[in-house]
Amino acid sequence: MSDITYTTNEAAHRYEASIGGQLAGYAEFNLLTDAIMFTHTEVLPEHEGKGVGSGLAKHVLNEARDKALHVIPVCQFIAGYIRKHREYADLVRPDVQRAFKI
Structure with missing residues (x-):
């Protein structure tokens, strides 16, 4: 990478x-x-498969944690990343977790 x-x-x-x-x-x-809403994530085609999306998701979630912000993952990529990486689930409030199936 x-x-x-x-x-x-x-x-x-x-x-x-x-x-x-x-x-x-x-x-x-x-x-x-007191929250950050992620609405869209995109990796440019020439950079797909290089870990850009997952690295970006990890970075933005760590930033949210550092700033003590709750996360609202409207973006399905960020929501999917949180589903796979449960260590970030605590950033999403329980009612929001239900709404986005976290």
């Missing part, structure tokens, strides 16, 4: 993953009072 760097693009409301200085993928979000 290539070295992936992660940045926050506040103006675009998204976390970005880059490889070699080129955008490889992103996770769009809306910041709420």
Whole structure:
């Protein structure tokens, strides 16, 4: 896997993953009072299969934990990542877990 760097693009409301200085993928979000809602995650076709999506999901969930934010995983990729990686389930409130089948 290539070295992936992660940045926050506040103006675009998204976390970005880059490889070699080129955008490889992103996770769009809306910041709420005490939560972060992830609405869409995308990996650019030329970077698929390089771990960009899973690395990005791990990064954004760790950021949410560090900032003490609850997660609302509207994005099915982020919701699926949490289902597979139960160590992040505590970031999602029980009522939201039920809504997104976490």
